[in-house]
Amino acid sequence: MDSYSIISNNRSILGESPVWDEKLQRIYWVDIEGKCLHAWSYIENKKLIWNFDHRLCAISLTNQNNTLLCAFDTFFSFYDLKNHIIKKLDKQVTLPSKVRFNDGKTDGYGRFWCGSMSESNPSKPGGAIYMLDRKQEIHEVIKGIHISNSITASFDNKNLYYADTYKKLIYKTSLYKNKPYIKNANIFVDNSNVSGFPDGSTVDSNNTLWNAEWNGGQVAQYDKNGKIIIKIKTPMKKPTCVAFGGPNMNKLFITSAKDINSNEDDTSGKTICIQMNVKGQLSNRFILNS
Numbered sequence: 001m002d003s004y005s006i007i008s009n010n011r012s013i014l015g016e017s018p019v020w021d022e023k024l025q026r027i028y029w030v031d032i033e034g035k036c037l038h039a040w041s042y043i044e045n046k047k048l049i050w051n052f053d054h055r056l057c058a059i060s061l062t063n064q065n066n067t068l069l070c071a072f073d074t075f076f077s078f079y080d081l082k083n084h085i086i087k088k089l090d091k092q093v094t095l096p097s098k099v100r101f102n103d104g105k106t107d108g109y110g111r112f113w114c115g116s117m118s119e120s121n122p123s124k125p126g127g128a129i130y131m132l133d134r135k136q137e138i139h140e141v142i143k144g145i146h147i148s149n150s151i152t153a154s155f156d157n158k159n160l161y162y163a164d165t166y167k168k169l170i171y172k173t174s175l176y177k178n179k180p181y182i183k184n185a186n187i188f189v190d191n192s193n194v195s196g197f198p199d200g201s202t203v204d205s206n207n208t209l210w211n212a213e214w215n216g217g218q219v220a221q222y223d224k225n226g227k228i229i230i231k232i233k234t235p236m237k238k239p240t241c242v243a244f245g246g247p248n249m250n251k252l253f254i255t256s257a258k259d260i261n262s263n264e265d266d267t268s269g270k271t272i273c274i275q276m277n278v279k280g281q282l283s284n285r286f287i288l289n290s
Contacts, residue, residue, distance in 0.1 A: 004235065004272045007040050007253065008047055011269035015255035016103070016200065017058045018271065019283050020245025023065055027245050029255045029271055030056045037068075037079075038271070042247065050084065058104035060112050061285045069132075069286045071114045073100040076132060078288070093138045099126050103149045103200055103241075108157035109177050110134050110287030113141075115148020115162065122147055122166050129162055131180050134287045139180035150201040150211055155281050161188065161209060163198040170198050170211065172226070188226040200241025200255075205279045212239040212254060219254060232274070235267045244280020245273075252276050 012031035015038075019028045025042040032055050039048040055073040062069055066081045074095050077088045095101075095116055104114030111133050118126035127145035132138050142162070150163030150170050160182060163170040172188035189211075191198055196216015203209055208229060209222045217237045221229040236256040243253045251273045258269030 004274045006267065007271040007273055008038060009270065010038060010047070010049075011258055012038070012255065012271070013269065014240070014257045015269060015271055016240050018200075018241055018243035018245075018253045018255050019059055019061060020243055020249075020253070020280075021061055022245075022249075022282050025247065027243070027253055027271075027273075028059060028068070029241075029253070030059060032057050040271075050079075050081070052086075055100070057101045058114055060104065060106040061283050062288045063110075063285045064288050067288065069106070069112055069288075071101040071104050071112075076112075076114075076138070089132075089136055091136060091138060093130060093140070096126050102127070102147065103151050105152050106284040106286045107153035107160065107175060108284050109175075110285065112286050113151050113153075113160065113162075115142075115145060115151055117145070117147040117165075132286075133180060134289060137180075141181055142185075149199050152201045152203055152209070153284065155203050155205060155207040161201055161203075163201070163211075165197045165199060165214065168192045168194065168197055170201075170209075170222075170226075189222060199239065202242050202244060202280060204244060205249075205281055208278075210242050210252070212242050214238050214240060214257075219252070235272070236270070237268065243283070244276070245283075249279040249282070250276050252280075 013033035017030045026039045028039045037050040058071040060069040068079045098120035102117040115129040116127040118124045125144040129142040146166035149165045160175045168191040170189040173182040173185035196213030199212045199214040201211040219232045238257040253273045
């Protein structure tokens with residue numbers, strides 16, 4: 001990678017879930033193992049951080065400013081950023097032992113899709129993908145996932161992408177309004193011959209998919225047929241997720257995980273951004289009914 005900016009010198013143990021808030025002009029991301037939420041405010045030109053007692057795995061904006069939907073390790077909640085109040089949802093899902101939530105995003109219909117993963121044995125398909133609808137009902141949609149990742153809706157909201165990182169496969173399936181299920185899941189990308197593993201994804205305004213490759217040290221862009229358009233080498237070996245943002249929506253933010261074998265001067269675990277020639281879509285917001 002020729003040129004990039006470091007958003008924060010904070011080194012995440014496991015950075016994930018970057019989300020751009022166009023109203024507050026902030027980029028959020030989580031450190032799962034560090035049990036915290038980070039943000040960089042473009043308006044205030046400063047770093048923000050919130051700490052928790054539980055691991056925060058994925059976040060989504062909501063239609064209420066300063067309120068995030070959060071997937072902690074084993075439960076869903078809303079979080080008031082100003083008053084630092086966690087409000088657990090009345091209904092929860094009981095995850096199997098040693099399984100936690102991992103990756104999640106909201107679709108264009110205002111519903112939150114979130115997957116889980118087995119921590120004790122990644123080769124065991126103990127994970128699943130759930131959908132939290134606008135009535136705050138939780139539906140188990142896909143079973144038998146090893147490590148769920150790459151969850152994102154297409155720009156036109158006709159499809160949902162998701163990956164089983166352990167199997168090195170990204171899937172593409174049809175998305176339906178007001179229906180808590182999917183149909184016709186097909187393999188979109190098969191990375192079995194690639195050194196990296198598919199991690200977090202996003203889509204741009206041209207409806208192409210961008211995916212971070214864990215242990216592959218790169219971000220790949222795919223067309224609607226799953227063919228590679230470009231690959232961007234990253235300065236960190238373990239990029240974890242990507243999101244478009246910035247005032248003009250043309251910055252690609254990339255989170256990463258700390259590499260225990262890395263030097264202290266490198267970028268592993270840091271969040272970076274690069275200037276792009278394409279623009280992303282605004283982050284979908286979970287609809288919180290009054």
